[in-house]
Amino acid sequence: MSLPKVKQDATDARLSALTLPAGGWADPARKDALSRVQAMGLPNARDEYWKYTRPDTLVSAEVQDAPAIEAHEAPIFGERDRLQVVFVDGVFDAEASDDLAMEGVTIERLADAPDIHWAKDVYGVLETRGQTPVHRPLAALNTAFATDGLLIHVTGKAPKPIHINYVHKGAQSDAILHHVVKVESDCQLTILENGPAAARFNKVIEADIADTGTLHHVRAQGRDHDRRAVTHIFARLGSESTFKTFTLTVNGVLTRNEAVVEFTGDDAKAHIAGACLGDGSFHHDDTVFVTHDAVNCESRQVFKKVLRNGAVGVFQGKILVKPDAQKTDGYQISQSLLLDEDSQFLAKPELEIYADDVACSHGSTSGAIDEDSLFYLRARGVPRGLAEDMMTVAFIAEAVQEIDDESLQDELNERVTAWLARRRT
Amino acid sequence: MLEIKNLHVKLQEEDKQILKGVDLTVEAGKVHAIMGPNGSGKSTLSYVLSGRDGYEVTDGSATLMGEDILDMEVEDRAAAGLFLAFQYPVEIPGVGNMTFLRTAVNAQRKARGEDEMSAAEFLKVIREKAKSLQIDAEMLKRPVNVGFSGGEKKRNEILQMAMLEPKMCILDETDSGLDVDAMKLVSEGVNALRNEGRSFLVITHYQRLLDHIKPDVVHIMANGRIIKTGGPELALEVEHNGYADLMAEEA
Ligand SMILES: Nc1ncnc2c1ncn2[C@@H]1O[C@H](COP(=O)(O)OP(=O)(O)OP(=O)(O)O)[C@@H](O)[C@H]1O
Ligand SMILES: [Mg+2]
Numbered sequence: 001m002s003l004p005k006v007k008q009d010a011t012d013a014r015l016s017a018l019t020l021p022a023g024g025w026a027d028p029a030r031k032d033a034l035s036r037v038q039a040m041g042l043p044n045a046r047d048e049y050w051k052y053t054r055p056d057t058l059v060s061a062e063v064q065d066a067p068a069i070e071a072h073e074a075p076i077f078g079e080r081d082r083l084q085v086v087f088v089d090g091v092f093d094a095e096a097s098d099d100l101a102m103e104g105v106t107i108e109r110l111a112d113a114p115d116i117h118w119a120k121d122v123y124g125v126l127e128t129r130g131q132t133p134v135h136r137p138l139a140a141l142n143t144a145f146a147t148d149g150l151l152i153h154v155t156g157k158a159p160k161p162i163h164i165n166y167v168h169k170g171a172q173s174d175a176i177l178h179h180v181v182k183v184e185s186d187c188q189l190t191i192l193e194n195g196p197a198a199a200r201f202n203k204v205i206e207a208d209i210a211d212t213g214t215l216h217h218v219r220a221q222g223r224d225h226d227r228r229a230v231t232h233i234f235a236r237l238g239s240e241s242t243f244k245t246f247t248l249t250v251n252g253v254l255t256r257n258e259a260v261v262e263f264t265g266d267d268a269k270a271h272i273a274g275a276c277l278g279d280g281s282f283h284h285d286d287t288v289f290v291t292h293d294a295v296n297c298e299s300r301q302v303f304k305k306v307l308r309n310g311a312v313g314v315f316q317g318k319i320l321v322k323p324d325a326q327k328t329d330g331y332q333i334s335q336s337l338l339l340d341e342d343s344q345f346l347a348k349p350e351l352e353i354y355a356d357d358v359a360c361s362h363g364s365t366s367g368a369i370d371e372d373s374l375f376y377l378r379a380r381g382v383p384r385g386l387a388e389d390m391m392t393v394a395f396i397a398e399a400v401q402e403i404d405d406e407s408l409q410d411e412l413n414e415r416v417t418a419w420l421a422r423r424r425t
Numbered sequence: 426m427l428e429i430k431n432l433h434v435k436l437q438e439e440d441k442q443i444l445k446g447v448d449l450t451v452e453a454g455k456v457h458a459i460m461g462p463n464g465s466g467k468s469t470l471s472y473v474l475s476g477r478d479g480y481e482v483t484d485g486s487a488t489l490m491g492e493d494i495l496d497m498e499v500e501d502r503a504a505a506g507l508f509l510a511f512q513y514p515v516e517i518p519g520v521g522n523m524t525f526l527r528t529a530v531n532a533q534r535k536a537r538g539e540d541e542m543s544a545a546e547f548l549k550v551i552r553e554k555a556k557s558l559q560i561d562a563e564m565l566k567r568p569v570n571v572g573f574s575g576g577e578k579k580r581n582e583i584l585q586m587a588m589l590e591p592k593m594c595i596l597d598e599t600d601s602g603l604d605v606d607a608m609k610l611v612s613e614g615v616n617a618l619r620n621e622g623r624s625f626l627v628i629t630h631y632q633r634l635l636d637h638i639k640p641d642v643v644h645i646m647a648n649g650r651i652i653k654t655g656g657p658e659l660a661l662e663v664e665h666n667g668y669a670d671l672m673a674e675e676a
Pocket of ligand 2: 467468469512597598
């Protein structure tokens with residue numbers, strides 16, 4: 001089957017600007033991914049899955065300029081006891097990174113892992129599974145062309161989190177990173193991520209969580225106004241495993257975060273949550289696809305968006321319950337707080353259920369700040385701006401609370417409060 | 426303290442006049458009560474004084490300690506010493522009671538050019554005051570008014586008043602929804618705050634509250650105006666005879 005000409009041309013243009021990293025165990029997976037990209041073609045505005053978000057600047061051969069801006073504050077998570085790994089414009093920074101050694105975890109780099117590697121059972125494998133029933137060509141592009149990334153094998157209870165800090169310097173940097181995480185039975189890890197990463201960033205995480213394994217993932221995407229990013233997280237969950245991911249996004253002209261979660265073992269739990277604050281030319285898209293293919297699993301999607309000055313927020317969330325996935329508990333809520341009439345929230349919640357004994361619910365709302373609450377706060381002497389900020393933080397609290405670790409909740413709330421205060425003055 | 430002259434107020438959205446010339450002066454250190462039939466404009470008066478949107482002052486004035494308050498922002502009126510205990514306190518999910526009150530106390534102090542209260546000091550003071558109103562620590566941690574019973578909400582209003590130490594306190598039906606014991610508690614809370622620098626305007630339907638909080642002056646409001654002013658005995662008269670006679674007198 002051949003692609004429409006426009007799509008074919010755009011795909012060719014992008015591919016001709018990239019070179020396949022050569023050598024090693026990942027070779028077959030990369031070549032396979034490349035042929036998938038060629039068969040699917042890269043997304044364009046006509047694709048149903050990209051109805052609310054224009055993919056052209058994520059696909060184009062050239063990168064739109066995005067100068068890195070001065071940070072207002074020290075990087076988030078910086079004060080914690082953690083193992084830090086730094087990438088600058090997608091390039092590993094050995095100087096700034098900690099020693100890649102921690103009890104219970106083996107960390108290697110995609111760019112220099114030995115020839116035969118455990119990761120080959122995961123690399124591109126979960127991404128490939130995630131290509132049905134919906135195509136995600138930018139993830140396949142990532143598998144083919146990723147220049148680096150971390151290969152994290154969790155074989156114990158990690159004593160501290162791995163913190164991946166993505167520094168952005170070049171105004172035209174185009175970074176492609178691919179991480180693989182394998183959590184063994186009874187093992188546990190928290191991954192923290194932050195930073196604007198690059199002018200354009202394409203990132204994939206594949207997380208394979210064995211029976212009774214636990215993975216927590218908390219990230220803060222932020223800062224640079226003009227940066228663009230498309231990220232995918234593919235998670236496969238074994239029995240009684242737990243996966244919790246939360247993303248806070250502030251700033252960024254275009255962000256598309258996809259989470260593709262598949263339950264393959266019974267009694268597992270996945271929480272996928274996010275909050276974003278957008279101002280002006282900000283466009284943020286959360287696209288989530290949860291597949292229940294096991295019994296008695298629980299999935300929760302909680303997304304909150306605060307939008308102003310014409311910012312746009314998108315939520316596409318789907319829960320697919322396969323015929324044998326009885327006793328599924330699926331929940332999904334997406335809400336937006338529109339601070340003015342120019343901002344827009346576009347939501348497409350979907351349930352597709354083939355099992356009969358399930359409890360699934362979803363909801364989506366959009367609204368302004370509650371005037372009665374605002375008056376109440378002001379009548380007690382809280383100035384209007386501060387009162388609005390308090391209500392904004394309160395609005396996203398329900399999503400932030402999806403994070404288990406309260407100190408992380410607090411740290412994110414502080415960031416949000418500081419961001420709001422800077423906007424106010 | 427509070428001087429209201431010939432106050433005329435209509436709804437912003439529709440052509441409906443609600444206050445039709447209210448005259449009322451509350452002296453420093455005094456407690457005034459307002460009674461009056463449902464819909465006579467009592468809450469509207471309290472909202473207009475505190476600056477809620479949706480009303481338009483078409484005539485008249487209101488000053489707090491000589492300062493015109495009608496043009497001030499809501500928060501500035503609060504910092505100037507005005508406090509309204511709401512007839513229907515608002516539930517605000519996600520905003521912690523403590524955080525809210527500390528922010529409010531310090532915002533007011535800042536607006537007045539005073540030093541902010543430290544977290545430790547705040548904690549000490551609020552614990553003390555909450556205890557006397559029988560508000561437990563767990564309630565303080567909850568989001569503002571969320572899941573509070575009607576009576577708990579009213580007690581929370583009085584706690585806020587005690588923390589903010591306003592000059593002019595307007596209590597809009599603080600007694601409604603309170604059981605007998607809670608009414609006593611709340612009244613004690615209010616009485617503890619009485620001093621010569623602080624005034625109260627107590628809106629109520631029932632004489633019973635006024636047994637606990639003894640008013641100096643009682644006003645009857647009907648159809649957007651104060652139709653009669655007298656001593657505490659006026660409240661008793663209303664209790665026994667209702668408003669019909671008073672309104673007939675007026676007409
Ligand atoms: N925002 C509004 N929209 C429409 N009507 C209003 C509004 N606010 C007040 N009113 C009307 O104004 C009149 C006075 O209302 P208000 O709440 O001040 O009465 P009240 O004296 O406090 O009554 P109650 O004793 O029942 O509390 C009523 O007829 C009410 O319906
Ligand atoms: Mg009323």
